[in-house]
Amino acid sequence: MNIYKKVFILISILLLIPLLFTNVIQNQYLANLSFKLIQMENYPFVGSYIPFYLFWGSILVIIFLIILFCFILLYPRNKTEVYFSKSKGSLSIKKNAVEQFVSTILTQEPWLKNPKVSVTMKKKKIKIFISCNCSNINSNLVDKTSELSHRIRQEFSTFLGIDDPKQVSVEIKQVSNKKASNPRVI
Incomplete structure (x- = not known):
């Protein structure tokens, strides 16, 4: 608590x-x-x-x-579906669809291991939380995560046609750069 x-x-x-x-x-x-x-x-x-x-x-x-x-x-309620409407029509997005969409983007990254995606949706706002482990990489981890966050937001806005960057936010948490522990006894 x-x-x-x-x-x-x-x-x-x-x-x-x-x-x-x-x-x-x-x-x-x-x-x-x-x-x-x-x-x-x-x-x-x-x-x-x-x-x-x-x-x-x-x-x-x-x-x-x-x-x-x-x-x-x-108090704002969490929703399982968000509606976006424009002059050409309207679109409803379910929480599971957003999670699967982000999961497919994360599978393309070889340095991410065991990514878990959770999504919270408000009236017209989508927050994406990603927790994962990282394989041992030589480059800067902070740059990689910020680049991945920007890419997810970019692909999400391109795919859905969302122009306002405040409507979609991506947070990557619990990123660890630990080596996998192998048992010594076989």
């Missing part, structure tokens, strides 16, 4: 537990419990601060829930 998600969840829990606990104490008369909890104001060290915390904590939780609601409502 991402560190930001963990911090976000922990802060949410720390804000919500006291609010829910005070709600339980205030409404304990509704349940016929065999024990009684003391009133919130009678707790040592925190009893006098609880009303302030309840007020400001409730306001923070309300603001947090409104922001969360807007975020969930407006």
Whole structure:
């Protein structure tokens, strides 16, 4: 789990537990419990601060829930198909087609071993992620990967007729220049 998600969840829990606990104490008369909890104001060290915390904590939780609601409502969805339309017609591209198209380009490169392609699609944007291992090459690996990224973007735009370079992005990650480890014992 991402560190930001963990911090976000922990802060949410720390804000919500006291609010829910005070709600339980205030409404304990509704349940016929065999024990009684003391009133919130009678707790040592925190009893006098609880009303302030309840007020400001409730306001923070309300603001947090409104922001969360807007975020969930407006969050862009991943799609499995993207539509491009021009004056001559429209074209729909599926995620599997993009993955196969990029995989065929990658098989032409002899220095790439075990390429894996993953694609995320937004409304009119395609992001291509490539992870692979590299065989031992003498030339600069950074130049090779940037050249490959440019070539994939170029062939993709030529094949589909996409003029805007912002619509297609290519990232090559986890490129390693390790030799294959052969076992010593036969």
